[in-house]
Amino acid sequence: MITVFAPAKVNLSLHVVGKRDDGYHLLDSLVAFAGVGDTLDMEPADTLTLDITGPTAALIPDEGENIVLKAARLLAEATGTSLGATILLTKRLPVAAGIGGGSADAAATLTGLMQLWRVELAPERLAALALSIGADVPVCLSGRPTRMRGIGEVLEPAPPLPPAWLVLVNPMVPLHTPAVFKARTGPFSAAEPLTESPADAKALAEALAARRNDLTPPAISIEPVVGEMLAAIAAGPGCLLARMSGSGATCFGLYAEEAEARAAAASLQTTHPGWWIAPAPLLG
Numbered sequence: 001m002i003t004v005f006a007p008a009k010v011n012l013s014l015h016v017v018g019k020r021d022d023g024y025h026l027l028d029s030l031v032a033f034a035g036v037g038d039t040l041d042m043e044p045a046d047t048l049t050l051d052i053t054g055p056t057a058a059l060i061p062d063e064g065e066n067i068v069l070k071a072a073r074l075l076a077e078a079t080g081t082s083l084g085a086t087i088l089l090t091k092r093l094p095v096a097a098g099i100g101g102g103s104a105d106a107a108a109t110l111t112g113l114m115q116l117w118r119v120e121l122a123p124e125r126l127a128a129l130a131l132s133i134g135a136d137v138p139v140c141l142s143g144r145p146t147r148m149r150g151i152g153e154v155l156e157p158a159p160p161l162p163p164a165w166l167v168l169v170n171p172m173v174p175l176h177t178p179a180v181f182k183a184r185t186g187p188f189s190a191a192e193p194l195t196e197s198p199a200d201a202k203a204l205a206e207a208l209a210a211r212r213n214d215l216t217p218p219a220i221s222i223e224p225v226v227g228e229m230l231a232a233i234a235a236g237p238g239c240l241l242a243r244m245s246g247s248g249a250t251c252f253g254l255y256a257e258e259a260e261a262r263a264a265a266a267s268l269q270t271t272h273p274g275w276w277i278a279p280a281p282l283l284g
């Protein structure tokens with residue numbers, strides 16, 4: 001059996017720098033990953049089947065093909081294999097949450113099934129297949145701190161990030177990516193990539209504070225609770241920065257120490273028992 005971890009994707013900064021003719025937005029984003037996520041267990045089988053369990057399994061809508069099966073089907077088509085797999089997805093991340101839950105699952109499916117089926121794809125074919133599943137799937141395949149540009153297809157390693165902790169907070173209200181991009185108004189931003197490795201978590205927070213997530217105002221216009229979450233996270237002790245990830249609604253606090261992140265998470269959970277709150281290390 002193969003087990004693959006599908007970590008939450010966190011956009012530490014996200015600048016919307018333009019728009020393509022087909023309506024997709026051009027981004028410049030510093031993307032990292034957190035030590036909390038879904039897991040996929042895969043075993044060889046004659047056909048492809050998916051079971052879903054875990055605390056957030058029920059949040060995945062019934063309609064449409066699950067992105068795990070879509071990724072598996074496209075990989076089988078691209079490699080010409082007739083092999084199947086029994087896949088168990090343990091879902092822990094909230095859905096439609098800006099932390100790439102579905103994209104992380106799709107990337108983990110590709111990684112795991114390539115091992116299970118002993119198939120390979122040229123890197124550029126794999127990248128194109130990933131992008132055809134979703135804009136965030138290529139970066140989730142990389143799994144390490146990355147400067148993401150274009151609509152998600154232009155990837156280059158980011159400078160190494162220092163040890164740091166995150167607290168991810170979601171109001172358990174889905175926020176759909178197309179609606180947030182649609183609500184964005186005003187001029188486009190300049191790209192302001194991180195060029196040097198921050199010495200520590202405080203320096204990382206300072207560098208991030210000079211940048212932003214341009215999707216925050218449109219997300220707040222659709223779900224005002226995003227503004228409430230940012231204020232609640234920022235007000236807690238030890239918080240170096242509070243920001244929204246991706247198209248929301250998940251926001252994160254950045255902390256230097258694990259104990260600070262755990263204390264902040266416990267305090268937020270007491271004041272907001274309905275929110276999904278996960279302390280996790282920033283993966284280097």
Ligand SMILES: C[C@](O)(CO)[C@H](O)COP(=O)(O)OP(=O)(O)OC[C@H]1O[C@@H](n2ccc(N)nc2=O)[C@H](O)[C@@H]1O
Nearest residue numbers: 023024025026103134135136137151177178181246247
């Ligand atoms: C906001 C981010 O999460 C940042 O990492 C991603 O850009 C979104 O990635 P994703 O959820 O995989 O997005 P997709 O499923 O490919 O796109 C959903 C919809 O969001 C809008 N969209 C998405 C990505 C992008 N760069 N510009 C867009 O305008 C489009 O209307 C698209 O139809």
Ligand SMILES: Nc1ncnc2c1ncn2[C@@H]1O[C@H](COP(=O)(O)OP(=O)(O)OP(=O)(O)O)[C@@H](O)[C@H]1O
Nearest residue numbers: 066067095096097098099100101102103105136246
């Ligand atoms: N395995 C899956 N996990 C979560 N959502 C899935 C999955 N398969 C299909 N979906 C569908 O994909 C939609 C988007 O879910 P996802 O959690 O990937 O969004 P997101 O957090 O907006 O992603 P991103 O951070 O890439 O913008 C869901 O509303 C759901 O209908």
